[in-house]
Amino acid sequence: MGELRRAGMCEALCKALVDSPHGKGVVAVSEAIRDCALDDETRGAMGKAGVCDAIVACLQPDPSQPVAESTGLKRQLAALQALRNLAFSHPPNRDCIGAAGGCEAVVLLLRSTPNPPSKLVAAAAQAVRDLGRDSAKNKASLLAAGAAKAVVSVLARELDAGLGAAEAALRVLSIEARVALLEAIRVLAYENAEGRTVLGEQGACQVVAKVFGRHVPRKSGENAAWQVVAAAAQAISYLAYSHDANRKRFGPDLLAKLKLMDRQETPSGTKVLLQHAARMLALQEPAGGRGSGKGKEKTGAGNAGSSEAST
Secondary structure, three states, X not given: OHHHHHOOXXXXXXXXXXXXXXXXXXXXXXXXXXXXXXXXXXXHHHHHOOHHHHHHHHHOOEOOEOOOOHHHHHHHHHHHHHHHHHHOOOHHHHHHHHHOOHHHHHHHHHHHXXXXXXXXXXXXXXXXXXXXXXXXXXXXHHHHOOHHHHHHHHHHHHHHOOOOHHHHHHOOOOHHHHHHHXXXXXXXXXXXXXXXXXXXXXXXXXXXXXXXHHOOOOOOOOHHHHHHHHHHHHHHHHHHOOOHHHHHHHOHHHHHHHHHHHOOOOOHHHHHHHHHHHHHHHOOOOOOOOOOOOOOOOOOOOOXXXXXOOO
């Protein structure tokens, strides 16, 4: 990869995007950026070459191509995946993408795409997660653009679908997409009193609670399904932290379900997250206390989750 960087690969990819952000070759270029950004040094070099600004431009709507068309979706999916990998664990790239309007572009895409496919939902939610992590400025931009409403509404459509055969078509999101949406909620709530409040007002607490009503695995070996439960438990911890209003929104039934699951066969890592979520729900703020959610969080809820730059 080093030889390719020295040969001008990053600059060439950037030029290709700048010259034709909506052209026929943009999907291949974005996919190349996505894959090359898995390398830490290349990720930084791409940022310095201007790739972050260029990839944001690719997310903007193409006046000549309706977004619902397959070609438009392919272009925006490839750009989202590239943006996600550029932002992953790289503060300068995150800041650059945010300054270029990337937060607004990602949220607009998630909100405006009719019946978005699972891969696009996953990539958009992962982009929200990675742009918002450790960046108060990007979190503010995401919330101002409507990220809370967008993420909650997409997840609600999935969880509100009935269990019968007639409603099966409504349950279209992959495990990856569900986990990504829950992780996005967690990141928007972390160390962000305003984020917790906005998410609560948009119905995030009730939606996350539904994970434990319909999507709980019956066996500890169902690893994929337990990923959703683990992500939901972390979202509960951060939404409930120092926020009485959100605790009340979750309701007493959820706390009872979490305690019941703690007595059942559960993967050890997930069990710890469930126990922590239960503790956060059981806490009561003293009168005049920290119900607004101000202050630095020390939830002990574990690692931020399964965020990894990926293809």
